[in-house]
Amino acid sequence: MTNNKDSNQDTQDLSRRKFLKSGGLVAGGLLGGSLFGGLLTSQFQKDSKKDVAPQADKQVTFDARTFFSRNEDFALLSAATERIYPENKNGMGAIELGVPYFIDRQCASNWGRNANDYMVGPFPSITKTDVYEEEKRQTNEVITSSTVVKLPAGTANYQTKMTRGTFFLEGLNAMEKTSQDKFNERFINLEPEQQDEILQMFEKGEVKFSGVDSADFFSLLRQTTIEGVYADPVYGGNRNMEAWRMKEYPGPIMSFLDKIEEEEFIVMEPSSLRNYQGL
């Protein structure tokens, strides 16, 4: 299997990951934009100077947040995605693959704004589990804006006015609050095992917040992380097709007509949508 890691890797990502992990630097959310930039640069220089490839050999990326305004939210998101898809002996984790930037762009897209979905009311208040949980469990009834209705059995569908982008912001807030309540510490400063503990609480739907069903939020976070890891690199994740290399997935290929009957597993150097479109 070919490994292009050294030649094409975006070294800024490495430094950013280390930066985000060294949580003390961002504690309290006190850092201004310019100071943040300065620290990032110094971290970058300190850690990666000897690895810096000549600019001409590098793919240039222009990552910046276009949805998450606050650095704290983005740092938390990054740390959470890395626990869902961690760096290990198989290769890069979510941060290095660009997943947080993938999610940022998705939240700013039609998908994040639910632009293709039916978002007309009335919205039954079934996501407000803190307020209506007892009613829901006991009588299967919830209160809508005007009437009391019996919920369809097994309703699992999206019935909130919140867009996915807002859902992300609310969910991340809820994760941060859970971290403070449980460990008296910011999520990004927790040990990985503690971070996992919080993610598991969300996964099991144990955390109750107004407006957010924690299990639904976890499911959205997990699915979006997996998408960011494995979608075509054009969306900001799966940097340099490294996740496809880990999986031995070749990406879009014109034809397998001559290979479909082959008995042996065939490993190909992956090719992206950009290659496929002949750009």
Add this chain to the structure above:
Amino acid sequence: MAKKLDKVDVVVVGSGWAGGIVSAELSKAGYQVVMLERGKDQTRSDFIGVKDELRYTNRHEMIEKLTGDTITSRVSIGDAALPVRLQKDMNTGTDLGGGSMHWAGSVYRWRSYDFEIRSKTIERYGEGKIPEGMQIRDWGITYDELEPYYAKWEQTAGISGEPDPLGDNRSNEYPNPPMLASPAIKLFKESAKEIGLHPYQMASGNMSQTYTNPDGETLNQCMFCSFCTMYGCDFGSKSDPLATVIPTARKTGNCEIRTNSLVRRVIHKDGKATGVLYTDTRTGQEFEQPADVVVLAAFTFSNNRLLMLSDIGEIYNPETRKGTIGRNFTGQFNSTFLGATGFFNDKKFNYYMGAGGLGGALSDYDADLFDHTDLDFIHGGGIELRQYGDAAIKNNFVPKGTPTWGEEFKEKSLFYAFRTLTVWYSAAVMPWWHNFMDLDPTYKDEFGDPLLRITNKLTEQDKNIAKFGIEKCTEIVEAMGADIIDQDEMPDQFDHTYGGMHYIGGVAMGEDPETSAVNNYLQLWEMENLFVVGGSALPHFSSHHPTPTIGALSYRAAEGIEKYLKEKGGLLTQPKSSGVKA
């Protein structure tokens, strides 16, 4: 005020297989046809370079947007229905060619048993075999009568295949040989044969070779590139309306296609349809298109809703079990594709290659091909192993008990990425008195018209048939030598997701106007110049996808419409009372 246009012979609502076939046949016969499509225009070159899993499979680029309208859904009659809000939970087609543009391409004729299901069940097991409330009945047409239309559709679509060894009679061969078999498909077929079953290579709307159909349209050989389901074909190798019937209709010079045209009412006077009212979705301008014959050939949901909004026919009332519009709603739900997944430690398959209609299949547990005397359900299901070609987001299979995220998930999902094969049972779904469509009292579309409401409950029949199928699939996966076998679990209840695209009924065909809305030419009993073509005509859901049956019935309907125009009126088949209360 709607702008009134010049009258034409036939106006067709919808541009999928149903609308495409009707438009092609009638324009070939010299009639002036206007085809109206709510979505945008598209050509086959729009699909070049679109192999993008996120955009198409996960973000549903080719699926109808729900911004303007959707359906509402509930389980029981006493519940309030809630809207299906997310596009991912309601996959219906849109744009020129409709849902047929992103179909996978699996091709199965339905069974002779299907068309006479009530008579044949009673004949073999007695009337007591049919549970109270299951509204099965004969279709008013036999397999033998429909067979020539199946054959015609297969020739037009260029189907690649070999006959099912347990299949019904065929008047001719498939026009193209079967698709190439991959090692995984060979393993499935050999293993099934070893345990006494009758596997074969499933028939496909993907071309096994370059093919020119009887209308002169050419389709190219399939490249096994794996981007079929949810995609338009990059190479013109998948049979769809843009490759076949739409260009055929265009060539005649008699068919005008108008896209971005959302039909909102059938206009009628004195028991006859006079035309349709539609809105240009770009400008908001309203038009009235008069016609001698109106053909509704949209998706099941739209066909039903248009009749209800236009106040044509009697909406089914579950309390009295009277009324036919909205009756016999069925489809493929979360109980339909359950089976068993095998994880192989020492085998790796090139499962990133494939095609939508590439697979092995068997019919040993389908329809009434096995004895149901001691079973607690009727009908059956098809068994399949399908090699669609898995892309990277979809392909994250891990054995049960593995965490779904974190270190162990990453490790195992990478290891099993191409070591996982699934065999499933596509169970038939019967109609019940309590499953139906009507109009929602609360939720509205962008024009203020009520949304269509679905009431649908899984039954003991659905659960029993699925459990049976899961066991049969497991036996095959065991024979295939998997190291770990995970069985699917039967859901407790319908989950309100309509992701499978196959929802039928509501304007069902039959011979008794008490229980059917259209006759066997899909002509509405109570409005003889209105034909309602498509999945809405199917009275129950058989064991496989409906496309070929919709294609066959569309050819039958086209023949009927031509006859109706020539004979200047009248019912093409006379009603018969079946005396069945169901």
